[in-house]
Amino acid sequence: EPPGTNLEYRRYGAADGHPVIVLHSLEYGYLPSEQMIQAARARNINLMFPIRPGFGATTPTASLADAAKSIDEFMKVLHLTNVSLIGLSTAAPLALAVNERSSRVGQTTLINYGLNVGDKLKSIQPKWVGGMLRMALNSTASFTLGIRSVRSMIRTFSGLRFYRMLYRNQDADAAYLEANEDLFRLTADYFAQADRTNIRLDIETAFMPNPEAEGQLVAADNIMVINSAD
Numbered sequence: 331e332p333p334g335t336n337l338e339y340r341r342y343g344a345a346d347g348h349p350v351i352v353l354h355s356l357e358y359g360y361l362p363s364e365q366m367i368q369a370a371r372a373r374n375i376n377l378m379f380p381i382r383p384g385f386g387a388t389t390p391t392a393s394l395a396d397a398a399k400s401i402d403e404f405m406k407v408l409h410l411t412n413v414s415l416i417g418l419s420t421a422a423p424l425a426l427a428v429n430e431r432s433s434r435v436g437q438t439t440l441i442n443y444g445l446n447v448g449d450k451l452k453s454i455q456p457k458w459v460g461g462m463l464r465m466a467l468n469s470t471a472s473f474t475l476g477i478r479s480v481r482s483m484i485r486t487f488s489g490l491r492f493y494r495m496l497y498r499n500q501d502a503d504a505a506y507l508e509a510n511e512d513l514f515r516l517t518a519d520y521f522a523q524a525d526r527t528n529i530r531l532d533i534e535t536a537f538m539p540n541p542e543a544e545g546q547l548v549a550a551d552n553i554m555v556i557n558s559a560d
Contacts, residue, residue, distance in 0.1 A: 335389045337404050338381040343370030349410040351378045353401070353428070355420040358385045380404060398427035405434045412436035426546040429553065440555045480521055489518025 340359060350370070354360040360379050362370075370377040383397050384390035391397040401424070405413055415438045417425025422440040429438040484492045490507075493514045497504040507514055547553060 335400070335403075336387050337400060337407075338386045338388045339404070340379045340381075341377065342367045342379075343373075343375045343377040345376055347374040347376040348414065349376045349378065349405075349408075349412070350414045350416065351380065351401070351405070351410075352416045352418060353421040353425050354379065354382070354418045357382060360418070394423060394427050397424055398431055401428045402432040402434070405432060410434055414439070416441060423543050426543050426550075426553070429550055430546050436552065438550070438553045440553065477521075484518050484522050489515050489522070492518060 340361075342362060347370070352360060352362075359381050362377065362379070367377070369375075380401060381388050383400060389400075391400055411434055413432075413435050415425055415428060415435045417423075417438065417440045419441065425438055425440060429435050486492075487495060490511060493507055494504070497507050547555075
């Protein structure tokens with residue numbers, strides 16, 4: 331890594347145990363439960379959670395490839411080998427990129443949460459919202475305008491009221507909203523509060539075809555994809 335590059339991580343379990351690195355899509359960091367920590371200790375696992383680049387004391391990265399390089403360097407500095415790499419939710423593309431470039435990874439697992447951003451954007455929003463977001467990804471200017479519009483509407487009308495207005499002439503969708511208020515509230519909060527850079531990456535992951543990621547999946551024989559229910 332270039333001089334002055336800062337990496338930050340949290341470690342739990344056994345320092346000399348089998349290395350397991352968890353990549354996540356949260357900003358500053360993922361905090362494991364006490365049960366996860368106890369399980370890591372009981373299984374002699376060295377459980378590590380690198381902080382997402384650009385948060386805390388970490389150095390921002392300009393691209394997914396640069397972020398993967400940082401994780402690779404992180405493993406080299408700690409002399410880790412045969413690493414079990416886990417990509418949680420929208421961190422899956424980063425896990426794929428690290429798996430592709432590093433010989434230090436022995437097994438990569440991608441975990442799809444049932445309530446991740448992709449599910450919320452694909453399943454909960456009306457189709458026209460999805461279309462508007464896809465168009466917003468065509469350029470930086472159109473993206474900024476599209477996200478600003480969505481966030482402004484949600485903030486003006488509040489989350490649930492905004493969705494009730496969208497669904498007022500769609501009986502089936504309106505009934506779904508009333509039965510799943512918490513999901514809609516979560517989604518509204520995400521749009522209203524999300525950092526513009528992060529929301530772009532999350533929406534791209536949810537909506538846009540990713541031939542590179544698909545190619546990485548096909549080419550690798552050490553990747554497992556599971557749902558959180560598994």
